[in-house]
Every structure is written in C-alpha cells, then in structure tokens.
Amino acid sequence: MATLSVAAILAENARRRPDRTALVEGDLRLTFAEAWRRSLAQAGALTALGVRPGDRVALMAPNTAEFPLAYYAAMAVGGVVVPVHLLLSATEVQHVLKDSGAGLLLAHPAQEATARAAAEPLGIRVVVLGEELDKLAVDAEPPHSYVTRSADDPAVVFYTSGTTGVPKGAVLSHFNIVMNATVNAFDANDIRPDDIVLGALPLFHAFGQTVSLNSTWRAGATLVLMPRFDAARAIEIMVAERVNTFHGVPTMFVSLAAVAAGAAALPELRLCISGGASLPVAVLERFESAFGAQICEGYGLSETSPAATVNQPVFGTRAGTIGHPLWGVDAEIAQADVEDRVELLPAGELGEVVIRGHNVFSGYLGRPEATAEALVDGWFRTGDLGTKDEDGFLRIVDRKKDVIIRGGYNVYPREVEEVLARHPEIAQVAVIGLPDELHGEEICAVVVPAPGATPDAAAITGWSKEHLGKHKYPRRVEFTDELPLGPSMKVLKRELRARYTAR
Incomplete structure (x- = not known):
C-alpha cells in the first residue's frame, strides 16, 4: 500500500x-x-x-x-x-x-x-x-x-x-493534493525556491490553499500572508517584502490596476496567476500595462484539487484562454446535453468541459447520487461550457446554467461582459438573464461604475449595440456599488437574478 x-x-x-x-x-x-x-x-x-x-x-x-x-x-x-x-x-x-x-x-x-x-x-x-x-x-x-x-x-x-x-x-x-501542489510547483509555471509569494487568496478556499500555500511550500518558496485584501495595502506589502509572485481572482486584479497609478512604488512581479472566475481580457491588459507583469490565467474547481488547466510557458500563453491542462491531466470538450455518458467533440466545437487525471476528487461526502452524476466514464463533468482550439488552448464560454436564452438564441454572458469591460465608465460588470414575457429571457447588465464616472443606462445600451449582435446587447442596465461575491470571490449571479427579478 x-x-x-x-x-x-x-x-x-x-x-x-x-x-x-x-x-x-x-x-x-x-x-x-x-x-x-x-x-x-x-x-x-x-x-x-x-x-x-x-x-x-x-x-x-x-x-x-x-x-x-x-x-x-x-x-x-x-x-x-x-x-x-x-x-x-x-x-x-x-x-x-x-x-x-x-x-x-x-x-x-x-x-x-x-x-x-x-x-x-x-x-x-x-x-x-x-x-x-x-x-x-x-x-x-x-x-x-x-x-x-x-x-x-x-x-x-x-x-x-x-x-x-x-x-x-x-x-x-x-x-x-500532493500531486496538484507538485505539478503546480514544478511543471505548470516557472516557480523557483527563492520566490516570494503574496498569500491574499483565502486559505480556506481550494485556490488559496493549493496554489498559494501548498504549491509555494512544495517549491520551498516563501509565503507572505495578507489577512484581508486591500489593493493599496497589498502593493505596500509586496514592495516592502520584495514579493515577485501574485495569485488572485479577477476582482483583485481590477482593484490593483485601479490604484497602481497612485502608489508610491510598484512591486517587481515576475509571475501572476489568475483563477476562480473568468478574467476579462480588458482587465488583463490594464493590469499588465500598469505592472509590467504577465498574468497566466488558469482554471479549476474544488473537485479538481483545484488546478486543472493554466497558461504555461511550455505551450505559450494566450490571453482570454485558460491555457492547457496540467501535467498528467486531460481536459476535453464533451456533448453538454448527453448526461449518461461522455461523448467527446472535435476541436472548435462548443460543449461541456470534462476533466480526468490525478487531480479529480474521490466524490461528494455521503452523496453517491451526486457523485455518480459528476463522475461519468472516468471524467469529471464541470458544468462549464467551453471550446478547445486546434492548438489545444481551452476557453471557458460560461456556466451551463448561466446561459441566457433570448428569443430562442443562446447568449453567453461572459461574451457580453468581455465587451462591456472595455467601456471607459465601467469598472466591473455582471450579465444575467431576467424573465421576460416576450423573449423568455431579457439581457440585463449589472454595472459597477468606474471611480468618478456617472454612466447613463441608455448610453451604455446604445454603445453596446454598436459592439454586439442584435440578440446580445443588454436592453436593461442596472447600477450598483459592488457585486455580491461568494466565499471564493465569484460573483453570485443567482443573488443578482433574485434582486433584479423582484424589481
């Protein structure tokens, strides 16, 4: 044994x-x-x-x-x-x-x-x-x-x-856990024993625990803990402790890019890893130009220890993708609506992301039915929709359950969010579907305005009309001071749907 x-x-x-x-x-x-x-x-x-x-x-x-x-x-x-x-x-x-x-x-x-x-x-x-x-x-x-x-x-x-x-x-x-930490430390990215890592991601969550704590220590590197994330303070700590590696979720990269211009000094970052939710390309570009450091976006779930794929130097990196599977892990695209078996699709086709390898969990504690639904034919079904291109780069399109069906057309919120993230008066945005008598669902953009901006809902709809297909642009725009985040820093779209459906 x-x-x-x-x-x-x-x-x-x-x-x-x-x-x-x-x-x-x-x-x-x-x-x-x-x-x-x-x-x-x-x-x-x-x-x-x-x-x-x-x-x-x-x-x-x-x-x-x-x-x-x-x-x-x-x-x-x-x-x-x-x-x-x-x-x-x-x-x-x-x-x-x-x-x-x-x-x-x-x-x-x-x-x-x-x-x-x-x-x-x-x-x-x-x-x-x-x-x-x-x-x-x-x-x-x-x-x-x-x-x-x-x-x-x-x-x-x-x-x-x-x-x-x-x-x-x-x-x-x-x-x-040991394999995920080892592969992260020695295969996925160029991690070195003399690295100094900022541990700002919650350690009670899989991303912080595996990537920040266990992988950093597996490589023999130093972990600098930050009990509560605040962007300006994070920059000060990174400068003082000579931190060269940052792991974060998209909301953290948004905040860091926003305060970078007002900082007395910026850290010399060598490696930044983003995960936990989709990173809009506009955010990646803003951060990289402010800090002069590359972000490697990755992807994973609690059920996959969590790291499953990441942009890796060995394959080259591509903004807007989640890179390639980790060493010893397979990630493929399967028919999303076939539940009882895994039918893999050819390159370029849209389907459900499925994963197999040393990182796949044993199952859900005391829930054999839920385990049997998630683990099919040796693959873990993620519930995320994505594509894999000819070069093997994976892209997450959206959560299966977040897809909006407007007038019979499928609309993927992430695609709309990517476009809206480029609007100069928008700091953050979440796109949701709300019940609509005529179209079944209507597209609603929930916007956090950029600091100092007072955007107009009709103007945002007009702007998005120019950048998105007729069935995709948001007919409804709502403003909020902040988006509701779950414990793993993902935007809680179910809460937004409940809040704005009630209105």
Missing part, C-alpha cells in the same frame, strides 16, 4: 531548507524548521484532545499564521481538514460541521462567536487558535514525525460554494 501525507510538504522543507523563511505575517517570520516545530507541537495538542487518524477537524481562520500551522498539525496526526468559509452564518457553519462529521472545530479568536454558536448545540468542542491551542501544545508531547496515510485516504473536505443549493463536501485525497 502506497503511503503519503500532505504533512510531508512542510516536514521535508524543515529537513532540506530549515533556515529558509517559510512564512511572513506582519512582524512574524518563521523559518521552515520553526513552522514545522510549531505544527508538531499543535499536533501533540490535537492527539491529547483525542484526534485520531481519519477524524475530521474543522478549521475556521483568516490568512494569519494560525491557519497553515493548524492545517499541517491536523495533517500530521492523520486528521482530515474541513476548511470553513469565513463569510458563512452560524447556521451555514452548522451544516458544514454536521455534514462532515467533524468532532473538533479550531477557530481563530475573530471567528470564536460564530464558531461557538454553530458547534456547541451539536456538542462539538471548539478550541481557539492562539493562546488556548498554544497552552494545550505546551502541556502535550509533540509527535516525533507525522502519521502516514494511504495515498487515497481523505485529506481535505471542501464545501462547494453551493451555487446549486445546499453545499456539498468534495473529498480530496492526500494523493490529489
């Missing part, structure tokens, strides 16, 4: 490069040796609390040092980490705890109230990270090393954002 543990990522660095800086958060600096020593001490505390291999440990913390240390402590005792989104209400946290079967909740002091409200009615113990866990660690015996697991044993259960209703737990194995 092959054994493997995510804990090895930190343990091996402590052995190979003990004195290298692993983690920076504010004034705190830890070498790999110190970080592993602290994680092992916490692992001793978890054992004293009764955590055994296979037990589920929920973790609720922002991007402070407490998160990675507790994460690797739980891995070291063979526990299964259940990261909890920080934006959830106590009722939603309770669902995650109950559904995952967690026996312990580790919570940051800032989350303690919500954690207790969720856990105590279920009889689940809450231990507060920092003082309380550190005291337990002092009194406990740290293990000599980590508990090894079977490679296919569960390591993490990610609760999907619940875009389709009740959040489901996607189970990822040690093999899934």
Whole structure:
C-alpha cells in the first residue's frame, strides 16, 4: 500500500531548507524548521484532545499564521481538514460541521462567536487558535514525525460554494493534493525556491490553499500572508517584502490596476496567476500595462484539487484562454446535453468541459447520487461550457446554467461582459438573464461604475449595440456599488437574478 501525507510538504522543507523563511505575517517570520516545530507541537495538542487518524477537524481562520500551522498539525496526526468559509452564518457553519462529521472545530479568536454558536448545540468542542491551542501544545508531547496515510485516504473536505443549493463536501485525497501542489510547483509555471509569494487568496478556499500555500511550500518558496485584501495595502506589502509572485481572482486584479497609478512604488512581479472566475481580457491588459507583469490565467474547481488547466510557458500563453491542462491531466470538450455518458467533440466545437487525471476528487461526502452524476466514464463533468482550439488552448464560454436564452438564441454572458469591460465608465460588470414575457429571457447588465464616472443606462445600451449582435446587447442596465461575491470571490449571479427579478 502506497503511503503519503500532505504533512510531508512542510516536514521535508524543515529537513532540506530549515533556515529558509517559510512564512511572513506582519512582524512574524518563521523559518521552515520553526513552522514545522510549531505544527508538531499543535499536533501533540490535537492527539491529547483525542484526534485520531481519519477524524475530521474543522478549521475556521483568516490568512494569519494560525491557519497553515493548524492545517499541517491536523495533517500530521492523520486528521482530515474541513476548511470553513469565513463569510458563512452560524447556521451555514452548522451544516458544514454536521455534514462532515467533524468532532473538533479550531477557530481563530475573530471567528470564536460564530464558531461557538454553530458547534456547541451539536456538542462539538471548539478550541481557539492562539493562546488556548498554544497552552494545550505546551502541556502535550509533540509527535516525533507525522502519521502516514494511504495515498487515497481523505485529506481535505471542501464545501462547494453551493451555487446549486445546499453545499456539498468534495473529498480530496492526500494523493490529489500532493500531486496538484507538485505539478503546480514544478511543471505548470516557472516557480523557483527563492520566490516570494503574496498569500491574499483565502486559505480556506481550494485556490488559496493549493496554489498559494501548498504549491509555494512544495517549491520551498516563501509565503507572505495578507489577512484581508486591500489593493493599496497589498502593493505596500509586496514592495516592502520584495514579493515577485501574485495569485488572485479577477476582482483583485481590477482593484490593483485601479490604484497602481497612485502608489508610491510598484512591486517587481515576475509571475501572476489568475483563477476562480473568468478574467476579462480588458482587465488583463490594464493590469499588465500598469505592472509590467504577465498574468497566466488558469482554471479549476474544488473537485479538481483545484488546478486543472493554466497558461504555461511550455505551450505559450494566450490571453482570454485558460491555457492547457496540467501535467498528467486531460481536459476535453464533451456533448453538454448527453448526461449518461461522455461523448467527446472535435476541436472548435462548443460543449461541456470534462476533466480526468490525478487531480479529480474521490466524490461528494455521503452523496453517491451526486457523485455518480459528476463522475461519468472516468471524467469529471464541470458544468462549464467551453471550446478547445486546434492548438489545444481551452476557453471557458460560461456556466451551463448561466446561459441566457433570448428569443430562442443562446447568449453567453461572459461574451457580453468581455465587451462591456472595455467601456471607459465601467469598472466591473455582471450579465444575467431576467424573465421576460416576450423573449423568455431579457439581457440585463449589472454595472459597477468606474471611480468618478456617472454612466447613463441608455448610453451604455446604445454603445453596446454598436459592439454586439442584435440578440446580445443588454436592453436593461442596472447600477450598483459592488457585486455580491461568494466565499471564493465569484460573483453570485443567482443573488443578482433574485434582486433584479423582484424589481
């Protein structure tokens, strides 16, 4: 039986490069040796609390040092980490705890109230990270090393954002996570041990956890944590810490490009990775001209560990695409409306993106029917529509369920968003379909105006008429100060549909 543990990522660095800086958060600096020593001490505390291999440990913390240390402590005792989104209400946290079967909740002091409200009615113990866990660690015996697991044993259960209703737990194995971190570190992009990475993506989310935390440490590089993203502050931190790598979602790149001109100095960025949602080409161009750094857009889902494809130097990069599959991963386009089997389509055809490889999850916890719907013929069905060109570049067109059907014509919101993103008075835009008696659905653009601009709805409709086909331009334009974002920073279109349908 092959054994493997995510804990090895930190343990091996402590052995190979003990004195290298692993983690920076504010004034705190830890070498790999110190970080592993602290994680092992916490692992001793978890054992004293009764955590055994296979037990589920929920973790609720922002991007402070407490998160990675507790994460690797739980891995070291063979526990299964259940990261909890920080934006959830106590009722939603309770669902995650109950559904995952967690026996312990580790919570940051800032989350303690919500954690207790969720856990105590279920009889689940809450231990507060920092003082309380550190005291337990002092009194406990740290293990000599980590508990090894079977490679296919569960390591993490990610609760999907619940875009389709009740959040489901996607189970990822040690093999899934170690392989995804390894391939990201050594094959996908040019990552080097002396890189310094800004960790601004939430670590409780798959993108931040795999790409920022695990891949950075797999490469032996330094992670600089930022507990709460603010663009101007991010630039200051990146300059002060000589950060050369930034991972972000499109909303972060929008904000950084907007404040770059007013910054005293800009960081010298070598590599930027975008994921989590589609990056409009106009945003990519604005950011690249402001920072003089290239963005490599990628794609993935909680169910794919998460990285599945990315623009990679080996294949060349192409703006507006999500690049090529990672090493050892296949991504193809299949018939979207054939549910019971996977029928692959030739290059250039539009269909559903399907993925297979070492990154595909074990299934949804306790939901065999949902697992059987998602895993078909050895492929994971993503629910995203896309194309693959003759050169193998993949492009996401839209979510299957976000397609607008207006007067019998399919309209892909992303295509409309790409055009509107180039309007000088628009900072951000989300396009949705609203019920319409005549056409079935009408196209509505929800716009966040650019700073200082006061755009006119009729003028935007007129402008888009010149740039989009007759069936595609938005007949309705609504203005808002900000778009509703889910825990993974994706725009919550279901919320927008509910809000503007009600009007």
